[in-house]
Amino acid sequence: MTTILRVKGLTKRYNGFAAVDRISFEVKEGEIVSLLGPNGAGKTTTVQMLLTLVSPTRGDIEVFGKDLNEHREELLSMMNFTAPYSLLPYNLNPREALTVFSLLYGMRDTKAKVEFLLQEFDLTRLADKRIGRFSSGEQMRLGLAKAFVNNPKLLLLDEPTASIDPTTARELRAKILELIRQSNGAVLWTSHNMREIETVSDRIIFLSRGQIVADDTPQGLKQRFGQEDLEEIFITIAREPLGSSA
Amino acid sequence: MNCRHILGIFYRNIILIRRSVPKLFGLFGFITVELFLWGFITIWVQTFANNGANADFILLILSAFIFWSMFALSQRAFSISFLEEVWSRNVINLFASPVKLSELVLGYVLVGVAQAVLAFFYITALALLLCTFDVWELGLYIIPFFMNVLIFGWVLGVVTIGLVVRFGPSADILAFFIPFFLLPFSAVYYPVHIFPPWLQRISVVLPTRHMFEGMRTTLIEGVIPLHDVFWATILNAIFVVLAFLFLYLMLRLARNRGYLSRLVQD
Incomplete structure (x- = not known):
């Protein structure tokens, strides 16, 4: 499978505070990857760096093997996003x-x-x-x-079903998956809705205080943390000091 | 009457004014500029009356008014095109799209041209109808004059966008005030020679000063002052480059410090 998105050592610091701290991950063609983490974990900052709204302090972002900073217009024409803000x-x-x-x-x-x-x-x-x-x-x-609107190859969805009732949210999730599969694209999905994340994700990346603390399939995460419920894993990870779960 | 309620309303508004550099600027800048403007107008009217000049005073004032309005409209149309995106919280969609900065600016230029041309024909027709004033008495000078007026309006529009990107949506007040701050120093309604010498030297860098001086020369002497056209055009070209550079630097700063997302949050 082709790698659509490659993030290497991505860091964003504001006055010495690391909003995103040396994260690396990949998203392959046809894959749906979720970014999960408590408020302030760095999910939105990561998405905004991928959209070129925020410049990274360090690190590289490659889309289809091309540097996002150098090929901004070409790569953004293959991407799209939605966010409640x-x-x-x-x-x-x-x-x-x-x-x-x-x-x-x-x-x-x-x-x-x-x-x-x-x-x-x-x-x-x-x-x-x-x-x-x-x-x-x-x-x-x-x-x-x-x-x-542009049949994106890489779709960034920041809380795409927030403020939607459960029935409509389910229909929309199905629609997103149908359309993205048609274009053989990939999705990076952030949400606080654990059931949604579990339903749609091929992989889940847990972020806490700007760092990746776990990166696995929903099933793999449950086995690793010995929990049946993704929400319990979320709470466990959010409370843990950095470095103890990775 | 509950004094604490009144204090609450007062406190809420004072916080806003105290925190916003553009709002403070608007508060003191506005009256300062008005003082300069009306001071110079008074001096000019007095000089004009005492000298018994043979120029048509109404023609001079109305021409100046029409072209200054075109300049302000050009700047406002440009700035508000961008501010619409900020006000509707659509600005993030715009900056996350494959649109280049140059394409964004050229799009706004087109909007500005369309609005300015429409407004120009409307206001000149109205002036002819109501005041029997024909702006086409300026003859061929209208073409370079109108072009320079529009271009300097866009320059200030680009600067306004840069300031909004840097200071956030509260700087939108500048979209309406920036041309006004240049008004007294551009010699729009009076000739530059009534300025004190230090101000004459400073105003040399303003393209608007050369445009409006040229306009008066054309109306009074009936000849197109090529040196005014030349300097207005050269200065405009320099300001176009500087304004682009300013916007580029403000956007780079905004991306580094995360100001762009603040544009939909403030």
Whole structure:
């Protein structure tokens, strides 16, 4: 399997404080990898470094074997993301917003793509409604539709189903998996929803205070920690001092 | 009446003003600039009246007003295009997309051109209708003048974006104030010779000073002052490069210090 994302010794320091501390991992084609960890563990900072929103203090990020810093535009056109802190313009409607992002990602045949995404994410009936009047769940669905606007090979999902009811969350998870499998891409997924993480992940990377403290399959983690519940493992790791679980 | 409630409201707002450099700047800067502006206008009107100059005062003032409005509009259209992304918390989507900085700026330039051309035709038609003032009396000078006005507006728009990236959304107030701070020193409504000598020397670096001096020369003497056009264009070219460099450095700083994510959080 081709390695889509390779992170080596990635570090981000703010005034001496290490938000992310020498983390290394890989994500291969077709793989869904989850970043898990308590608040302040460095998940969002890692995602933001992968999106070039934050510059690493040290370390390398390679996407399809190319340095992200040197080939920024080329590589970002193969990636996409959604995050609850990043909304789409409130004064546009979904059809307009998706058209704008299709253009920003250099897509051709934008009209067909936009209509496809509106349908896939059950937004057709809302297509002409201003985004500013959307519920948070509808905004989340639209954010996900935007994340697929360029058929990404690497999808970064930061809490993609936060503020969505369980039924819709399940449907959306299924949709994300279906679309990403169609494009043979990979996903880096962060969430605090343990059941979600367990359902979707091929591998889970536990972060604590900026460091990777475990990297394994959900089953492997359960065996290693002797727990049946991922939430118990999460709590155990979050309470442990660094270096005792890796 | 509960004094503690009033104190609560007062305290909440004072915290905001005290913490925000742009807000403090707006507080003191605004009245300082108004003092300069109206001081110079008064001196010019007095000089004009005493000398019994034969130029059409209304023509001078209205031309200056129209082109200054175009300059401010050009800067505002540019800055607000970016601020819209900040206000709607869409700015992260933009910076995480494959759009290059140069493409972003050129996109905003196009928005600025479209708005400025529309507004120019509207305001000149209105001036003709209401004040029987025909701005086309400026003749060919309009072309380099209008271009320089737009370009310097974009320069300040780029600087505004850089400041918002550096200081966060609270710096959006600068989008509305920055052109105003240059107004008294650009010799828009009065000639540069009424400035004290030290200010004349400083204002030489402003393209707007050369544009508006040139405009007055054209209207009063009927000739296009090529040296003013030349200096306005050269200075604009220098400022375009400096503004780009400034924005590039602010973005690099923002990426290093994590300021970009703050743009959707403040």
